[in-house]
Amino acid sequence: MPVITANQAQAEYDVIVVGSGAGGQTAYTLTMEGAKVLMLEAGRDYDPVQETPMFQTNRQAPLLGAGTMDKPFGFHDATVGGGWQVPDEPYTQVHTDPARQFEWWRSRMMGGRTNHWARHSLRNGPYDFKPKSRDGLGFDWPMSYEDLAPYYDKVEMLIGVYGENNGLENTPDSSPGVLQPPPIPRANEQLAKKFMAPMGIPVIPLHRAVLTQRQDPAVLPPKIHPGNAKAQRILAKAMSERAACFWATPCGRGCTIRANYQSTTVHLPPALATGNLDIIANAMVREVTLNARGLADGVIYIDKTTGTERRAKARVVALAASGMETVRIMLNSKSARFPQGVANSSGLIGRYVMDTVGASLSAQIPLMESLPPHNEDGAGGSHSYVPWWLYREQLAGKLGFARGYHIEFGGGRSMPGMGTGGGLEQHTRGSYGLKLKEDARRYYGSFMYFSGRGEMIPNDGSYCELDPVVKDKWGIPVLRFSWLWSEHEVRQADHMEQTFGDVVAAMGGRVLGRGGSRQRISPTSPLEMGGRVIHEVGGAIMGSDPAKSVTNQWGQTWDVPNLFLTDGAPFAGNADKNPTETIMALAWRASDHLLAEMKKGSF
Numbered sequence: 001m002p003v004i005t006a007n008q009a010q011a012e013y014d015v016i017v018v019g020s021g022a023g024g025q026t027a028y029t030l031t032m033e034g035a036k037v038l039m040l041e042a043g044r045d046y047d048p049v050q051e052t053p054m055f056q057t058n059r060q061a062p063l064l065g066a067g068t069m070d071k072p073f074g075f076h077d078a079t080v081g082g083g084w085q086v087p088d089e090p091y092t093q094v095h096t097d098p099a100r101q102f103e104w105w106r107s108r109m110m111g112g113r114t115n116h117w118a119r120h121s122l123r124n125g126p127y128d129f130k131p132k133s134r135d136g137l138g139f140d141w142p143m144s145y146e147d148l149a150p151y152y153d154k155v156e157m158l159i160g161v162y163g164e165n166n167g168l169e170n171t172p173d174s175s176p177g178v179l180q181p182p183p184i185p186r187a188n189e190q191l192a193k194k195f196m197a198p199m200g201i202p203v204i205p206l207h208r209a210v211l212t213q214r215q216d217p218a219v220l221p222p223k224i225h226p227g228n229a230k231a232q233r234i235l236a237k238a239m240s241e242r243a244a245c246f247w248a249t250p251c252g253r254g255c256t257i258r259a260n261y262q263s264t265t266v267h268l269p270p271a272l273a274t275g276n277l278d279i280i281a282n283a284m285v286r287e288v289t290l291n292a293r294g295l296a297d298g299v300i301y302i303d304k305t306t307g308t309e310r311r312a313k314a315r316v317v318a319l320a321a322s323g324m325e326t327v328r329i330m331l332n333s334k335s336a337r338f339p340q341g342v343a344n345s346s347g348l349i350g351r352y353v354m355d356t357v358g359a360s361l362s363a364q365i366p367l368m369e370s371l372p373p374h375n376e377d378g379a380g381g382s383h384s385y386v387p388w389w390l391y392r393e394q395l396a397g398k399l400g401f402a403r404g405y406h407i408e409f410g411g412g413r414s415m416p417g418m419g420t421g422g423g424l425e426q427h428t429r430g431s432y433g434l435k436l437k438e439d440a441r442r443y444y445g446s447f448m449y450f451s452g453r454g455e456m457i458p459n460d461g462s463y464c465e466l467d468p469v470v471k472d473k474w475g476i477p478v479l480r481f482s483w484l485w486s487e488h489e490v491r492q493a494d495h496m497e498q499t500f501g502d503v504v505a506a507m508g509g510r511v512l513g514r515g516g517s518r519q520r521i522s523p524t525s526p527l528e529m530g531g532r533v534i535h536e537v538g539g540a541i542m543g544s545d546p547a548k549s550v551t552n553q554w555g556q557t558w559d560v561p562n563l564f565l566t567d568g569a570p571f572a573g574n575a576d577k578n579p580t581e582t583i584m585a586l587a588w589r590a591s592d593h594l595l596a597e598m599k600k601g602s603f
């Protein structure tokens with residue numbers, strides 16, 4: 001992927017976009033509409049088409065591909081620069097109790113976390129934008145589902161999302177012709193569906209950013225870019241270069257055939273093809289600079305290849321560095337006008353950080369034993385899920401917690417790795433020799449995993465701030481986190497675990513245990529630590545009152561009108577739905593607003 005060096009940059013751009021992950025949607029939208037954009041990315045350049053180890057077997061990797069401290073998701077995982085700890089870029093904690101700590105996963109590479117995310121692409125529903133109006137807790141967003149719906153359609157058509165319209169409560173349908181057909185449910189999902197139906201729990205096709213068929217380059221581009229012939233032409237070419245999934249490889253490694261969504265295969269190539277985008281990699285943005293009128297006029301960044309400080313100039317700055325990094329840049333952008341960080345007159349930057357509530361359970365299902373060898377696992381990720389189904393009971397106050405969760409399934413017969421067969425002796429009673437081989441075949445594919453993904457209500461105890469002492473390698477102050485799960489999240493996780501246990505019992509299975517002990521807040525709780533689900537958002541929430549929020553509904557900061565936030569930082573709540581599709585839809589909407597304001601000459 002072509003990138004320029006700092007020396008090759010133009011003197012000034014229309015817009016600087018910081019970060020190349022899902023928030024990179026911003027650069028796509030702006031360049032397709034003709035704006036000149038400079039993207040600054042702290043990680044190295046990365047091209048999935050050239051670099052993805054798509055067909056490597058686990059046997060070709062050290063430790064059969066097992067996760068290590070450096071590569072927690074396995075040797076072949078797409079993250080080439082990042083993890084729970086990033087060299088030279090520490091973060092700190094206010095508290096020592098794990099229940100009060102936040103774990104921060106970062107990807108330092110072109111495309112950020114979109115190279116290896118699980119690609120679950122759910123829309124927030126109408127209730128999710130007005131939670132306070134429903135139950136008095138948290139904050140209403142300054143917008144409605146209807147405001148964002150056209151942008152969800154555009155994002156889904158652009159990136160390609162499989163799924164189905166099921167007409168369920170607060171689980172929005174897409175417009176006709178938008179979704180790709182879903183793959184048939186996996187064997188364990190079909191079994192779960194059979195036993196969950198009598199329990200009143202719906203199992204429906206998951207929405208995931210994977211192409212199950214080729215995109216139609218004649219039909220989709222005019223819908224996505226009406227009246228823009230150049231954008232349609234570029235997008236049609238980009239779509240024709242994407243293939244449909246061939247159901248064979250783990251999506252977490254990335255996809256050389258561009259069948260799944262990564263910013264590096266879907267957003268950046270057409271944006272670059274416009275000729276309107278320059279990208280500088282290894283550019284660590286430290287702060288936003290302001291002109292004498294208090295408007296943003298650019299950024300200061302560290303060129304990591306030389307360690308030198310550089311400046312870049314633009315009419316508008318959009319921060320899409322991933323929610324917490326955006327917060328960090330803002331807090332580090334101190335000036336006489338904003339001694340507490342740029343656009344921070346409310347004092348709310350860093351407040352109301354949210355993650356997804358997580359709890360998981362593994363089980364062994366005898367009905368799945370001794371299946372004939374088959375290869376029907378399909379796309380490298382789930383095909384089905386359970387949307388939250390107890391809205392009425394919850395609103396009636398019968399559950400003891402205020403917000404819902406959805407259920408994701410794991411299991412199947414993927415390529416054996418280091419962990420395959422681990423713990424088999426508790427089922428085989430220590431068989432060996434030929435019997436062990438028979439047992440390994442009998443139990444392979446009979447294990448199932450249930451993960452709950454729930455809504456977190458923003459609270460005062462979950463925040464980040466600048467550490468007064470610790471700095472990163474480039475002398476930039478780092479973030480210090482505090483975390484607090486309220487009783488709502490604690491009880492919700494208990495409910496998840498109870499439900500999973502009931503389902504396993506109904507399936508005639510045997511519960512094996514909870515998710516990893518190091519990931520939970522305590523040995524006695526199923527609840528995972530803050531940040532562990534890697535859905536962190538908030539920290540610069542949007543609202544309708546400048547005294548109680550950082551941005552308006554377009555991610556435009558109240559204090560500095562030409563400073564936009566186009567990642568998860570402005571989320572005013574974190575519904576159970578995985579956040580990334582909403583990040584992209586908001587970024588597209590914010591970019592349209594930005595373009596309209598630029599045309600009016602507002603900045």
Ligand SMILES: Cc1cc2nc3c(=O)[nH]c(=O)nc-3n(C[C@H](O)[C@H](O)[C@H](O)COP(=O)(O)OP(=O)(O)OC[C@H]3O[C@@H](n4cnc5c(N)ncnc54)[C@H](O)[C@@H]3O)c2cc1C
Nearest residue numbers: 019021022023042112113118119120285322567578579580
């Ligand atoms: C294993 C895993 C599975 C996931 N599964 C899902 C899922 O199924 N569904 C879902 O919705 N979400 C999922 N997520 C979360 C999803 O990846 C994020 O929500 C999404 O990538 C956020 O996009 P972003 O652009 O804000 O941040 P990122 O994708 O992290 O991109 C931010 C980019 O900004 C760069 N950057 C940071 N700081 C600076 C700086 N100071 N200067 C310059 N550049 C900077 C980073 O290097 C990075 O490339 C998953 C995440 C992980 C790790």
Ligand code: SF4
Nearest residue numbers: 245246249251255380
């Ligand atoms: S399973 Fe499909 S989408 Fe996923 S990496 Fe393989 S080909 Fe690509």
